[in-house]
Amino acid sequence: MEKEEVKQKIYELVEKSVGKKKLKSSDIQKTVSADAGITRDEVKDALRDLIDEGKLIYTYFGGSFVEIPPKE
Amino acid sequence: MPKKYETPLLDELEKGPFPSFVTEIKKAAAKSSMAGDELGQLEKSYRDRRGYWKHGGIVGVRGYGSGVIGRYSSLPEEFPEVANFHTVRINSPSAFFYTSDSLRQMCDIWDKYGSGLTNMHGSTGDIILLGTTTDKLEPIFAEFSSRGWDLGGSGSALRTPSCCVGPARCEWANIDTLDLTYNLTQEFQDEMHRPAFPYKFKFKVAGCAVDCIASIARADCSIIGTWRGKIAVNQAEVANYAKSGMNIQSEIVDMCPTKCMSYDGKELKIKDEDCSRCMHCIAKMTKALKPTGEKGATILMGSKAPFVIGATLSWVIVPFIKLEPPYDEFKDLVRKMWEFWDEHGKNRERIGELIIRRGMREFLEFIGVDPVPQQVKEPRRDPFFFWKEEDFQK
């Protein structure tokens, strides 16, 4: 699977869970690798890109989570 | 010009022989209006007997999920300069050695972008830069990282590993605590900066059972140096200690927890097979006694503060492991531990709590460590235990 596609899947997953459940990096890795049949390292790599680009961010809230940045 | 506050209560804490943190805040406040408002707010806390800070939030540097802790005043109108007062954690060098130049370099950057207040060091072992605003975080990171410094850990990540002074200046070190700490920090950079654990994870490395870094009380993974072999006795030095006034019978022999020593006024004898390597005699008679033989470490896991399940000290997982560069055996073990935690851990569950919840057996089997009596103080007290099908095959 192309990295862009993985990134898309990750973003959609995070988007879908807004307001329902905060996702941890490991939740994303587990879910996306199982759904897409790819390794966790591939998901991790794509997630890192998304975060470096600022499309997703880490938040801390009694534990670290991955979320969509708030709109200014 | 920083705003001035009347601080009668805090001024009281400038008196007396011990160096005063109030004086430190005032020194910083002479240059920084942030430090000025910190002083003002603190005086109010002393008057009202309560704190006025709020928890963290979405602050950090691009790409990292740790190293910065958001902190906000709950009285931003009264103390606007500390409305944002974030902490930056800088990864300290092993065993906290510095050169004058490296410290000056840090001070220059911090005076330019922050309050000028620091903690040397936080309880995590990081250099703590106390008080800056969100817009300064990227510049601070650029200034530090371009000069060879990186951020430390925070959140659900590997925290900055730290160690005792070890072989750099201690004759009792059984392992190279500084090198191991540096090596693990470099190996696990991703785990430090991009939080992906259920909760925090701390390594602390002590060179011997004296444990000057308090590893056994505050690390998820405590690495404590030890040896397998005899204690070599230099009888001439024993005689010197006796001559200089040490009562070898009462101070050494009688205090040996395993009663494996004897002294007839001339010769100090140790029954090495009964010695538990507690370090008492060695620490008291450092010139006379030296461990010999194979050097390595005991790996213990699980200590945490009292929250939820009560305080725990780390307990023995691997009684003895060699620790020499590149430390591959140990790193593989650590990766297995993390895999177990990743698979079963809940949000905010420390690895020690998880091991207790799922049972030592499941954990030991997962990481491939055999059960040995060194892992327990005593066996269980009841006959109510589980059997697995494979136990019947043995």
Add this chain to the structure above:
Amino acid sequence: MDLPQRRTDIGPPHYKDFLPPVIQKNYGDWKHHEVLSGGVMVHVGNSGDKVWSVRVASPRLLSTDTIREMADIAQKYCGGYLRFTTRNNVEFLVSDEKNLGPLQDELKAKKYMIGGIGPRISNIVHTQGWIHCHSAATDASGLVKALMDDFADYFTTKTLPNKVRLAVACCTNMCGAVHCSDIAIVAIHRKVPKIDHDKVKNMCEVPSTIAACPTGAISPDPGKKSVKINDDKCMYCGNCFTVCPPLEIHDPEFDGVAIVAGGKVGSLRSDPKFSKLVVPFIKNNPPRWPEVIEAVDKILNAYAKDAIKHERVGEWIERIGWEKFFKVTGLPFTFQHIDDFVIARETFRTSPAFKW
């Protein structure tokens, strides 16, 4: 503004770059050390080389001005090498014996406190308190300053049966190794959080707030779109406040500190021990907390008088028994001292052999 190029994942600087030459040369090859005074020790290598360490106290909270001053002193007498200890002391590393005297003279002239080595009270490990933490039920720095001013002689010169390690934690998170110290102060809240329902509705995520409570005391209050707290289950930890600030945990009239004692982390002579409760509560009395000092003083004096050489506080108490400890210190024993938490059974006395 021009910024240098940022780099990521480089880790800390290599420690070797910061080690004085004498330490690089004798690294891992030390023979023994000797404590020369309350604040000076010398380490001797198998090569015969020596390095002297001069230890001074720091309040941990340091301004850049003070750090620069320390850097200058190290430059002058130590070739520019110094280090910090786990307990927030500063150590000037001297490789030329000639500099030892002048260094100490300058430190004394600049009002540094030299000491902390040997069977004495070293610096106090402590946490942030009102200076920087949201959960704090007391101020750590102020308590530390007040305690150390009082026990200054035990840092610089006077000796005790063994070292005494003190710690201060400003809430039950106990960010340091407070639960294993000879004597430690732990700040506590004592009141169930007061709920501001209107603000909870607007600011808090109910499920996360419920999840934050370690004792399961919080449940939803759908009518108010808020939460309620079961008073009987709450143990005042303040976790919920961290997650949801409208659950106000601070209460100046009821917040204060407890004192615990008898812990240690080393394995010398006896296993590492937890500290145990000796004083359940003392009200905050800034800026100098005189009642706390008085209580710590009682413990320290009884220990200094009674303990056998090399015994740590916890070892002394175990030898004489807790019943005797309360007698010789004069500290009252209360219901709070009897455990009612998970390990309670382990702490009840199961023998009729005890002291009066």
